[in-house]
Amino acid sequence: MKLPSPLSRLVSAYITTLRFVAGTSMAIIVLVMIAQVWSRYVMGGSLIWAEELCRYLLMWQTFLVLGLAYSKGEFVAIDFLPSHLSARGKWVLKAICAIPIIVFLALITMYGAEYASRFSNQTIPALDFIWGSLFGHPLGLHIGYIYISVSVGCALMILHVAADVVTSFGPQMRSAHQNGLDESNNTTEIGGRQG
Template sequence: MTKFIYVVDRILSTFCVTLMVTLVACVVWQVFSRYVLGAPSTSTDELARFLFIWVGLLGAAFTLGKKKHLAMDFMLLALEGRKKAILQMVITLIGLFFAIVIMVFGGGSLVMKTLSNGQLSPVLGLEMGWVYAAIPISGACMILYLLRDLLAPTQD
């Protein structure tokens, strides 16, 4: 499982960096075209929005996997031994429930409904379901990391 997690980490990190570089290029072009050329590019504005969604959601999954996400861990830090392990398990189970029910099931149904309705983005003409696909994909990655944490918890 460790090798598989390593591969997922590499794919997520490479994809997030690529998306972020593209996002920065879109924003720089948007600023340049608006203030230097005097004709703002509408397509880069919409693309930057969609890239930001993907970077945010996939970046959240990646940071969860690296255990670098923002957390209020004052209760965990105050506990030791068995109580700390139980609380960590409860936190992981709540995260797992959220990722399964909200992100994968809810996000997946949003993607399917949007694709079946044929909703298109106004400027690029992309099917919005593909933009929303970041939700269940991110949720699936989170599930993988949370299952790893549940099955092989680390001792801090």
Template sequence: MKAHDHASPPGKLHRLERALVAFNEAVLIGLMASMSVLVIVNVVSRYLFNHSLVWAEELSRYMMVWVGFLGSGLVLRIGAHIAVDVFQDLMPARIARLMRLGVLAVLGVCIVAMGWLGLQYVHFAWGQETPVLNWNFGLVYLAIPFGALLMLLHLALIAGPYVRERAFRKDGALSGEEATL
């Protein structure tokens, strides 16, 4: 798994990519910070005041679902998902590129399938309400198609460098190798 600098997409595409990543990161940071504060406040409230916020656990669980799906695209772009690289390391460069192209195709198909099935699940759950908050369950499960869409966008943005040289985007804070340690 290599993560090195390569030519950034040209002009507008690069700015759109940076905006997508910045927005994706901001939403994740907001969700995780809110979730952390909510859990801490609930624990303090429970032990100091003997009063639990009954909705806090449910809300933090739904936030965690969104964090998982919205964060998967960012993890994909730095190459931190589980992968088996040994086969392409043993192959000549041309065959290794073909293997990476196949991996890209399989990933794309799986992500599209996840998004499609996620939309069906949203439709199925749309009329149901969450137990405590009485929110529409379909809104909770919208994380699946939104996450799939973000993963497809991130996959498209790293596709060329990945196929050509097994390169991933570098993140200022974390590389794929560091994320897997």
């Protein structure tokens, strides 16, 4: 299914942004871990904030790129049943499976946001330490901003699952006709049902 031009540009910008954020956060994690190893084994001290900062960055990175991994088909999948179905059957199975997935992700999004809101009084120690070392006072960013990554990631995943079902509708139906099925779901002279 071909997307309209404005929507296509929006999707492209979204994917580019997610890739940039994932790449940048991974670069920061690698640099901080190199600094941590250097500090510990060469300088004889340790950066007390390094592990915590890397953990938080990794959490955000993971939840942000879940949807991209899903869209690229990089999740583990059992494809025994879909491989035996027609193109139309594969799409119907995908649509049926998407319903409980979206419901589950919606529940995680909702309860994840509720859980994150409970931590509005607790600040992020690593960022407070770094900010305090640089500017003389703690940053005061609460840890709920870390936990909300679960809700943000699941909400984005809902969009990816729904988009996958919608965008695969046209191609799956066209391939059903190309594989020898007409509108009445009967075999045609093109080559019969393939599946």
